[in-house]
Amino acid sequence: MSWTRVGKAGEVRDGDIRTYFIGDRRIAVARDGDALYAFDDECRHQRCSLSDGDVEDGTVMCPCHAGTYDLTTGAVVSGPPPEPIGVYPVAEEDDELRIEVDGA
Amino acid sequence: MPERIAIVGASLAGGTAAATLRDQGFEGEIVLIGEEPQPPYERPPLSKEYLRGEEPFERALVRPEGFWAEAGITLRTGERAEALDLEGRTVRLAGGDEVPFDRLLLTTGGVNRRLPVPGADLGNVLDLRTVADADRIRAAMPEARSVVVVGMGFIGAEVAASLRQSGLDVTVIEVFSTALVRALGAEVGRTVEAFHRDEGVVMRFDDGVEAFEGDGRVERVRTKAGDAVECDLAVVGVGIRPATELAEAAGLKVDDGIVVDERCRTSAEGVYAAGDVARHDHPIAGGPIRVEHWNNAIKQGEAAARSMLGVGEPYADVHWFWSDQFDHNLQYAGFHGDHAELVVRGSLEERRFAAFYLNGGKLTGVASLDWPRDVRRAQRLIAAGVSPDPAALRDPEVDLRTLVPD
Numbered sequence: 064m065s066w067t068r069v070g071k072a073g074e075v076r077d078g079d080i081r082t083y084f085i086g087d088r089r090i091a092v093a094r095d096g097d098a099l100y101a102f103d104d105e106c107r108h109q110r111c112s113l114s115d116g117d118v119e120d121g122t123v124m125c126p127c128h129a130g131t132y133d134l135t136t137g138a139v140v141s142g143p144p145p146e147p148i149g150v151y152p153v154a155e156e157d158d159e160l161r162i163e164v165d166g167a
Numbered sequence: 168m169p170e171r172i173a174i175v176g177a178s179l180a181g182g183t184a185a186a187t188l189r190d191q192g193f194e195g196e197i198v199l200i201g202e203e204p205q206p207p208y209e210r211p212p213l214s215k216e217y218l219r220g221e222e223p224f225e226r227a228l229v230r231p232e233g234f235w236a237e238a239g240i241t242l243r244t245g246e247r248a249e250a251l252d253l254e255g256r257t258v259r260l261a262g263g264d265e266v267p268f269d270r271l272l273l274t275t276g277g278v279n280r281r282l283p284v285p286g287a288d289l290g291n292v293l294d295l296r297t298v299a300d301a302d303r304i305r306a307a308m309p310e311a312r313s314v315v316v317v318g319m320g321f322i323g324a325e326v327a328a329s330l331r332q333s334g335l336d337v338t339v340i341e342v343f344s345t346a347l348v349r350a351l352g353a354e355v356g357r358t359v360e361a362f363h364r365d366e367g368v369v370m371r372f373d374d375g376v377e378a379f380e381g382d383g384r385v386e387r388v389r390t391k392a393g394d395a396v397e398c399d400l401a402v403v404g405v406g407i408r409p410a411t412e413l414a415e416a417a418g419l420k421v422d423d424g425i426v427v428d429e430r431c432r433t434s435a436e437g438v439y440a441a442g443d444v445a446r447h448d449h450p451i452a453g454g455p456i457r458v459e460h461w462n463n464a465i466k467q468g469e470a471a472a473r474s475m476l477g478v479g480e481p482y483a484d485v486h487w488f489w490s491d492q493f494d495h496n497l498q499y500a501g502f503h504g505d506h507a508e509l510v511v512r513g514s515l516e517e518r519r520f521a522a523f524y525l526n527g528g529k530l531t532g533v534a535s536l537d538w539p540r541d542v543r544r545a546q547r548l549i550a551a552g553v554s555p556d557p558a559a560l561r562d563p564e565v566d567l568r569t570l571v572p573d
Contacts, residue, residue, distance in 0.1 A: 111496070126539030
């Protein structure tokens with residue numbers, strides 16, 4: 064496990080979702096009020112980009128078919144996805160935005 | 168508090184309602200009655216992933232197979248409800264059994280419309296609503312080379328796309344001037360027409376079926392314009408009528424669907440309806456509406472379940488649905504009326520857009536093609552009943568969330 068710097072602290076604004084590449088993995092980072100989340104950008108159902116959706120109450124809803132994931136656990140809350148997404152520790156320290164991804 | 172709840176229609180709406188009753192803590196008897204032999208399943212994959220053989224049937228189940236027994240819900244599938252006795256509070260099944268109830272939910276769905284033309288009963292003239300229908304089409308596909316799809320509403324367009332993707336020559340015959348006219352209007356419909364044409368689907372608009380012809384099996388479709396289209400398979404997708412026979416016979420108020428109030432209550436005490444069959448007095452839509460989509464089947468099924476337990480609230484969801492065709496994602500939310508003004512964010516020509524429908528300035532609907540982000544956001548604006556500045560709607564830089572009144 065290692066922390067990877069992906070951007071600057073504060074560059075993901077409240078209500079926004081931005082995507083970052085770590086290796087060939089596309090990871091979405093979202094801020095919703097005081098909460099910051101990092102998760103796989105690709106929906107497990109039909110591979111739509113979750114960063115085109117919105118984060119609300121600790122969940123993200125896929126904009127294509129409404130599959131909804133819990134952003135703390137990655138679990139499917141509702142909708143068609145067959146399996147959970149990966150979620151990752153994310154932090155802002157020393158003016159940097161960092162994500163912890165294993166094997167990166 | 169009711170003790171026994173019967174649900175006629177083991178569908179997405181019916182199955183969701185049954186599960187919701189348990190989620191809400193209802194501990195009484197639940198009997199879910201369905202004519203099809205399968206446990207409740209979702210129909211969207213039938214015209215898409217399932218039809219193309221990409222996903223097994225199990226993926227379409229409303230709940231995993233063991234759920235119903237675990238939840239103590241009695242499934243009586245493969246059984247037809249024959250009559251409702253509202254006085255005696257029972258549902259009579261075709262086999263003669265009577266299922267007693269204190270509360271009854273009708274989720275009987277719809278029945279495909281058939282074309283009243285010669286040859287409609289020829290072999291390989293098929294339609295699609297159930298998994299058995301989908302299996303019949305799948306069974307015909309390996310032998311088929313060219314197919315005629317009648318109708319370019321959502322089912323027709325999705326079936327046309329799936330069959331084309333499966334390597335068949337596809338000709339669509341549609342009475343309107345372009346695709347999806349009734350649902351989305353001609354401007355948006357033409358963008359769907361355009362990508363179907365790019366994929367090699369042949370479309371004959373402003374034309375209809377005069378007759379299906381062939382020797383036992385369909386060989387050609389004679390059109391109203393006088394042409395003959397050769398084919399070895401035809402799939403008819405010309406809409407449904409609500410399955411209201413039971414309700415009508417029992418004396419419930421029916422008007423193109425079983426009439427229900429805001430809380431899914433029919434004209435008879437203790438009897439509710441939801442899903443495709445229900446004509447619902449929607450608080451926001453500006454009148455009674457009947458909706459034939461996946462999302463409504465779930466949400467209205469949940470709402471009816473809560474209502475049956477007396478914990479319901481008026482069901483006011485802004486209806487939403489999607490339709491995947493080829494690699495395009497089409498979505499719609501709302502209930503725009505006729506003569507809506509269209510305001511486009513993105514580009515119809517480039518077929519990447521969110522199109523907003525305004526009625527008298529008020530946002531009443533949104534359709535998107537490969538532009539999913541703004542559908543959810545617009546849904547909130549529709550629910551809030553706002554009249555946004557068209558310039559703000561047009562400008563992709565404007566975050567629609569900022570247009571919701573506090």
